[in-house]
Amino acid sequence: GAGVSQSPSNKVTEKGKDVELRCDPISGHTALYWYRQRLGQGLEFLIYFQGNSAPDKSGLPSDRFSAERTGESVSTLTIQRTQQEDSAVYLCASSLRDTADTEAFFGQGTRLTVV
C-alpha cells in the first residue's frame, strides 16, 4: 500500500473485553513500532519489531498487552481485559531498515475507547 494502514480507525469496547488492533506496514519495511498516545499527551513507546530479531517489549505497560508480527508484514496489538485507562490512540509506524537513515512513517492510528 501507499502508507501505513491501521484498523479499525475507531474502536469502542466494554471494560473487561479483549481488543485486537491491526497494523499493515509499508511493503518492504522491516522495522515496526507501536505507540500509545493518550489525549493531549506524548508518544509512549510500547513495542518494536525489527526483522527476525526478538522484539523489544520493554514499553508494554502490563501483561495484558501483547503484540505479534508475522515476518515483515502485518502486526497485531492485543489488549486483554481492557481497562478505562487503556483509552487512547494507538499508533503504528514502520521504517525501511534500522541501519540506514530512514524515516519512520506513522499510520493514522486506532482510537480506542473503553467504556
Place this chain on the structure above:
Amino acid sequence: GENVEQHPSTLSVQEGDSAVIKCTYSDSASNYFPWYKQELGKRPQLIIDIRSNVGEKKDQRIAVTLNKTAKHFSLHITETQPEDSAVYFCAASRRRGSQGNLIFGKGTKLSVKP
C-alpha cells in the same frame, strides 16, 4: 534504555519570531535524532532529522543542532507562521540491529499568534 527529555512543554510566539525547542537524551549510543510535527487530529510527520556525524542541518526555515558531548539537540524555527502551530516531538534512536527503537520526548505545543 533511552530516555528523552523535551522542553518547553508549551511555547507561544508572535508570527515572524523564532521558536526553539530543546531535547536531551541519555543513551550515548543513540545516533539518529528526528523531529516530528503533529497537527491536531493527525498523525505525526517527519520534518527534519540529524545523524550523529553532523552538528547542524537546515531546511528552509527549520534547523536542527546536535551536541553529542552534552547529549542534547535543538529545533529552531525562524520566521514562524500560523501554520507552524502544532505539537512537535523530538526522538532518539540507536538505529542499529535489534536496538533501533525510537523513543520520543513528551512534545512541545507551539502556538504562533498572528
